[in-house]
Each structure stands twice: as C-alpha cells, then as structure tokens.
Amino acid sequence: MNELGGLNRDLGLVIILQLKMKGLYCHLAESNEDVKFVFQDKESVPHVYDHYVKLQVKVCAFSPLNIKLLMELKLQEDFLPIGREVAGVVLEVGPKVSFFKPNDGVVGILPLDCKESGLSNTLLVHEHSLVKKPENVSWVDAAGTICDGLRAYMALHTHTHVSAGTTVLVMEGANPFGTIVIQLAHHRGAKVISTASTVEDKMYLEGLRPTVGIRQPLVARVVNLYDGKVDLVDSCLEETGGLGVNIVIDCGVQLYSKEDEPVAKQHLPHKHDILSLLSVGGHWVTTVENLQLDPPDSQFLFRKAATISFLNEEVWQLSNMHQGKYLHILKDVMEKLSCGTFRPQLDEPIPIYEASVAMEMVQKKQVKKKQVVRL
Template identity: 60%
Template sequence: MKGLYWQQNSSGEEASFIFLEKDNFSVARDNYVKVQVKACALSRIDTKLLTDIKLKKEFLPVGREIAGVVLEVGHKVTSFQPHDEVVGILPLDSEESGLCEVVLVHEHYLTHKPEKISWLESAGTIRDGVRAYTALHYLSYVSPGKTVLIMDGATPFGTIAIQLAQHRGAKVISTVRTLEDKQYLERLTPSVGAKQTLAAHIIDESNGKYHLTESCLEETGGLGVDIILDAGVRLYNKENKEAVEESLPHKHDIIMLLSVGGHWITMEENLQLDPPDSRCLFLKGATVSFLNDEVWNLSNIQQGKYLCILEDIMEKLSSAVFRPLLDEPVPLYEAKVSMEMVQKNQARKKQVVQL
C-alpha cells in the first residue's frame, strides 16, 4: 500500500518526500480500528522534537490528521463500529502514513465525525483545534471580559484561535502581515448574531508604520493584554534576516504588553529571558507557557481530556463556531509538492489531501 514518507538522507543532504509501497496489514487487533482514509491534512514535521524523543528515522510517515470510515474494529474496541465516520490525529510513533488508503489506529486517537461536516473540513480543523484548546484552555483560561492578542491571526491556527477566544466571550486583537490577510479577518464574522468582525481590533503590519505596544495599550486603556499568543518572537535587537522579514515582535515588547496576572503562550522553543525580563514578569504576577500540542500524545495520563477536546472541536465545527482556513483540495499525486511547501512554511492556508 503506497504512502508518503519523509526521508532523511544520512549524508546530511536536505530531506525529501517520497512515495513508498508498504506491506498490507491484516485484521484490526485488540483496541485498534481499521480506517479507510478519505482526507488527510498536512502539517509541518518537527524534526528536532523527533530527535529529542528518539523517534527520528530514515523513513518517517507523513500526514497524521485523518478523516475516514471505519472498516473493521478489534475485539476490545468499545467506541466505534464498522461504517462509523471518524476523525483524529495519528500518534507520533505511528508507522503508517495518513496518506495511505487504509490505516490502523488505536481507538483513543479518534473521535466521531458529525455527518454534515465534510471530510476536508474535519481533517483540516482537528490539529489547529487541539492547539487552540491547549493554548486558551489549558495553558491559560480564556473567559468573558478578557483581552486576547493573537499574533498573525490570518493563518489556519490563528483563525481557529480567534474563533475560540471570541466564542468564549473574550475581546480579540490580532496582527496581520499583508493587506489580503487584513481583508480576510475583516470578513470573518460570527455564524450567528450580529455580523461584526471576530477580531475587535486588527493591527496591520504590512505598511511598517504600526507600533504593537502603543496599539495594544491604547485598545486596552493602558491596562495591557490578558492573554498573548505569539507566532514566534525576536530574542535580541539584532536578529537574523528571516526574523526581521517576518516582523516578529521583540520579547520585551510582549512582556510590556501583558496585564497584571497575564499569560504569555509562546511558540518560541528557545526562549531566553534576561533578569530584567523575569523581574518584569514577577512584578506583574504574569506567566509564560510553551505551546507544544504534542504533549497529549507524549503522555497518556490525560487521555480523557484529550478525547473531550477532540469531541468538542467536532461539535463546534458542526455548529459553525469553527470555520477553518482551507486551501483547495489537493489530489494525492500533488501531495509531495504540497508537503514541501508546508515544511518550508510557504503555505498560508491549510493543505488537505483528498483521497
């Protein structure tokens, strides 16, 4: 059975994506479910994380967010029956590519897919939904009256995070990088109720004239932002060219924006705080948390919470609270090219392969 795999060349050359033929497996065993894949979303592979947890190997399966139909269940499976429609995220140590026609997956990584939701929408929402819940419900607590700053909101993840925060009653501020992104967020309105923009204030970075700190403090009456969800930060004043081009905020600006008791959720895995930064956080009673949505798969101690998150994401997708930012469906023969774009952070919309 053919699937897409990531190949790390031993010579140190750049990694490549290739289609490989794998042996077919037999019947589903114990708590495993055999799923016929209908759609598979593509996300960037964190090679450093895989190295840290000793999972890096020559051929790594590509495509973990899947949606499909249950073909067969193991004799210990209690949650699903044949012909059920399911969606889920394959574990980090999965040996199978989500771009195969059929995969075997443990029942605890799946949840039921609502009938009226398409395969593409469910597969394209599940991963960003988990990240948004992790950031706004477990690393912080979004609630009515709070102000949330979401950096680079016109992305697949930013879109879901904005919708979740607004649904919980928070006031949302978001930054955008281009005029097109700004126009997209201005069109993003609630599915029910008043047709107002989900983001109460949009900061346009495209003209280079904005000042993040002044804009946010003015919008909050000088009180600061309760929750900040960044998309990366600059650690020093003189950064590399890539960080400057992406208009990443400086870590000091983020700390200055925090309100008393505020929460900063960062995607910067190499964050370094100087003593003055720590002192400022101490005086504000603020916290810094690192967003790694893989923690649910790295430890099964909170498996029940994880399954509740998956179920709630699908419920909100069904009720149109979540509307994902999807690109046009990708045919299987173009999956390799699309995955190369995703790995290089060149895709601004979610890439979903239709099988």
Template identity: 60%
Template sequence: MYLFCKISAYSLTWFNNNFGSTSFYFQCTGLYCKLGETAADAKFVVRETNVPSALGSNQVKVQVKACALSPLDIKLHEDLKFQRDLVPVGREIVGIVLQVGPKVTFFQPDDEVVGILPLDTAMSGLCDAVVINEHHLVQKPEKLSWVEAAGAIRDGLRAYTALHTLARMASGHTLLVLDGASPFGVLSIQLAHYHGVKVLASALSSEDQKFLEQLRPSVARVIGVWDAKVDLVDSCLEETGGLGVDIVMDSGVRLHEEEPEARCLLPYKHDIITLIGVGGHWVTTEQNLQLDPPDSRSLFLKAASLSFLNEEVWGASSARQGRYLHIMKDIVEKLSTGTLRPQLEDPVPLYDATVSMEMVQKNQVRKRLVIQL
C-alpha cells in the same frame, strides 16, 4: 507519481512480527520524509509500508478519505530519539471504519471518524487504510465534510490547548493573537470570540489585514504590523486603557536584532512582556525562547506566566487521554455548527501530495492544505 494502495490477493504476504509469531499484512503506499544530515536536507518520498490485517484489542482499521498536511517537526523527532530514516507524513485523517478489534467499544464498521495519528506511528496518513488505536479517534458529525474535518482538527487542538489548558481563558479577557490570519490564528480567534473574549489580532501583510477586517465582530482590532508606522505595544495599550492584554499567543518571537527576513515581522520578546497585563498569560510557540534576568523580573512583577505550546503533549500520558478526546469531540461539534470555520486551500489530489508537502514544509502555503483520497 501516483500514490496508491495495492490491496489484492497478490500483494498480501506473511511477515514475522516483533514477537516472533506470524501475522498477516498488506502493502500500502504512503508519503514519508527521508531524513538527511540537516532539516534542509530532508526529502519527501513515496514508499510502501506494511499494514497489519489482524487488529489488536483496541485497534481500528480506517479507510482514509482525506488527510491534512502540516509542517513536520524534524527536531522533535530527533529529541524523542525516534530511530528511523523515514518519518511518516500526514497525521490528521478522516475516514470510514472498516474493521474493529475485539475490545473496541467506541466504534463499529461504517462509522465516520476523525483523528490524529500518534507521533510515533509507522504509517503515513496518506495510505488508503490505516490502523489506529480507538482512543485517537472521535465520531465525525454527519453534516461535517471530510476536508473540513481533516483540515481543522490539528489547529483546533492547538487553539484549545493554548486558550483553555494553558491560558485559562475566561469571558471578559483580552486576547492578542499574533499572525491572526494563519490557520491556527483564525480558529483561535473564533474560539475566543465564542467564549466572550475581546480579540486583538496582528496582520503580517495588507492582504492579511483585509481578511481579518472581514472577521469583525470576532476581531475587535486589527494591528497591521506590516506597516512601519504601526507600533504593536502602543496599539495594545491604547486598546486596553494602558492595562495590557490578558493573554498573548505568538507565532514565533524575535530574539535578536538581526534575524532572517522571514522573521522580521515577529515581535521582540521585550514587546510582548511590555504589553502583557498584570496576571497575564503568554503562550509561545518559540521553542528556543531565552529570557534574560530583567525579562524574568518584569514577568515576576506582573505575576505573569509563560507557557510553551506543544500540542503533542496529549500523547505523553494516558491520564490525559479523556480530556484529549473531549477536546476533539468539541472541535468537530463546533465545526459542524459553523462556530469554527477553518481557512483551507482547495483540496489537492493524491498524486500532488509530494509537491504539496514540500510547499507546506517550506511555509509556502498560507492556508491549511488537505489531500483528498
């Protein structure tokens, strides 16, 4: 089914907003996730939404040129108690400013911008036009393509959050990136190498290993955990002279001996605790990580720290808004200069968005997928 935005004299209608006054809207068609009783029951559907024509004081209307697709964290929406049956899909957007609110100071019409729609947005990024607060956008450098900007902004934000904010990365550190060939892993490797960090990366397949080998000298050593003969702990300790690594970034952790086949190549939490060095930092994406008293004791003896990576935290407090914008500006600058080079699939047309998002949600797409509008 073709996604399209019906913006015409016949599609403009009047609606009452939450304050009881009258506002002007136009209808726009986007992609949404229809929640079921379980995450497996979720379906992606095309639905119409209302985009306000009258902007708030600090709002910006953006004509979307490209939108990246990332897996939807349905559990997070449930935890935050967003009472909605349809969850908007596609939050990483890039486009051209069409209109600005009366108090907007950062942008003007025709500016090219990139940003991430807030978690509680009611609009899909796959609409032809979206309304967003100016504090969620940054200027897109002229040399940076639409697709690269949309495809890298979220993974770049995650890499910055993990390495700078949580792990306090510094030149001379040794970093282990687990699943280094993932879109997040690749940008983390490039960012760490830029700052003088020695990078070790694990490969989940022979294809991933060949790809990571091509990233030298950004990657000092590739550890092929897909090969049963290769031991992750021994490889890291050998590379660091037995001292252990300073920073570990995982892509999930095995908590039990018996795990689904899709998680069989993930490291055990005990392995990570063993290979981390004194004063090291473990940044985990495992939301349900459980540490037993002996695990905590081992981390205590090493004075090591454990942090949970949740890039959505930037929207939790307005006090962090300035740093959030600074990070996004630095990401797009490094993208424009080639310091960061995202791994992207070929752009997908809008009419394939539903099928593409289903593949992304099931982790059937290895590289980051971008819809070009």
C-alpha cells in the same frame, strides 16, 4: 482507436490505484536539515486486534514535521511517515473496541510513533486516537480542523482561562491556527486583537464574521505591522485603556536585535514588546521552543505576576495520563465545527499525486492555508 482509449483509461486507473497503496514519507539527509518527501510502498494492514480499528482514509491534512522533537524522542528513522491528521470510515474493529463500529465516520491525529503514513488507503489506528465525525461535517473540514482546534483549546483553556471580558492578542491571526483561536476566543466572549503582516491578511481579518449570532467583526482591532508605521505595544495599550492584554498567543518572536535576526523573522514582534503589552496577571502562550529570557525579563514578569506557557500539542501523545481530557477536546472541536463556530481556513483539496510538492511547501512554511489531500 476506441480500444486504445480504453487501454489508456485502464492504465491510468491502475496507476492511481498503485498510488493509493503507497504512503508519503520524509527522507532525511545526513545533515537532518534537507528533507525530501517521497512515496514508498506500504505493507498490507495486519489483522485487527484488541483496541484497534481498521480505517479507510478519506482525507489527510498536513502540518509541518517537527524533526527536532522526533530526534530528541529517538523516534527518528530514515523514512518518517507524513500525514497524521486523518478522517475516514471504520472498516473493521478489534474485539476490545467499545467506541466505534463498522461504517462509523471518524477523525483523529495519529500517534507520534505511528509507522504508517496518513496517505495510506487503509490504516490500523488505536480507538483512543479517534473521535466520531458529525454527519454534517465534511471529511475535508474534519481533517483540516482537528489539529489546529486542539492547539487553540490548549492555548485558551489548558494554559490560560479565556472568558468574557478578557482581551486576547493573536499574533498573525490570518493563518489557519490563528483563525481557529480567534473564533474560539470570540465564542467565549473575549475581545480579540490580531496582527497582520500583509494588506491581504489585514483585509481577511477585518472580514471575519461569526456564522451564528450578531454579525459583528470577530477581531476588534487589526494591527498592521507591514509598513512599520504602527507600534504594537502602543496599539494594544490604547485598545485596553492602558491595562494591557490578558492573553497573548504568538507565532514566533524576535529574540535578538533586528539586525541579528534572519529576514523571515523581522516582521515578528520582539520579546520585549510582548512583555511590555502584557497586563498584570497576564499569560503569554508561546510557540517558540527555544525562548530565552534574561534576568531583567524575568523580573519584569515577576512584577506583573505574569506567566509564560509553551504550546506543544504533542504532549497529549507523550503521556496518556489525561487521555479522557484529550478525547473530550477533540469531540468539542468537532461539535464547534458542526454548529458553525469554527470555520477553518483550508485550501482546495489536492490529489494524492501532488502531495509531496504540497508537503514541501508546508514544511518550508510557504503556504497560507491548510493543505489537505483527498484520497
């Protein structure tokens, strides 16, 4: 009986090891709409060369896959690698590597054209895609914050100039990205307003407090949009004394009338609401890649001298012109995480055998917290 138990344990260990040698990939159907996430055998990591490092992955975090962007860039393949936000230990470095040495803890975002899944046990990564992980930051927090931190910096620093005295509206701030934006904006001295689509989201936002300094709420006002009794424009104008919001960061908007929008978008604000609550010289940072503005909308923006920016964090991967600035942002994200300015909204780490189910939920936007896999 003991021998049989030992055999079962050995067999289980072999299965786990086999899983670790596989990577998670997205298999596209002919319509490119239905996707399946499957494990595929991974080829052994080639010899380390030039500026590349061999990385042992500890934790991998998930973000939705932008299939449309990959198609436009002609990076679409039958099987697309999943899991680009990774944290791990450097095992070996190439002869031209200058930033890292073996046993360094690192974190980074794999390039768009990377052929390997972040759920692989070992990866070959260019050193310019990684930064060092602070010793007091866990692997889970590092991988779960790096991408949302990058997006938050782009929204508040690359596209706009947040500072003390500005007012920032974060739409649906209870999600992982919105949480990081709120913390960064408050850290810079801005007044933060956010919206909530459920009672749970409202309670979460009202309970946000800084870990350092005065324990005042991070969000000055939470506008509840779930009961239809509160007007977003009126609330923002009231909070700003009628001047309007300096910076708006959305997570989607309604482009048409409510009857023409799908149910999933009916809780989002209409684009005219965003334009109406913007201040003179305000900035609207949108995540909507197909945003359409009619001539009256453009005239409205012109009269306010306001601007619209499109938030696409992949621009750093598409052009290496500002590689130094990109790495500086990643380092600053880790520093903010190290000193407690950032507290990511993460779910409990999941084992690798549940990764395909978790990624399906991430792709369908059915999760509220960041999903991370511990290898």
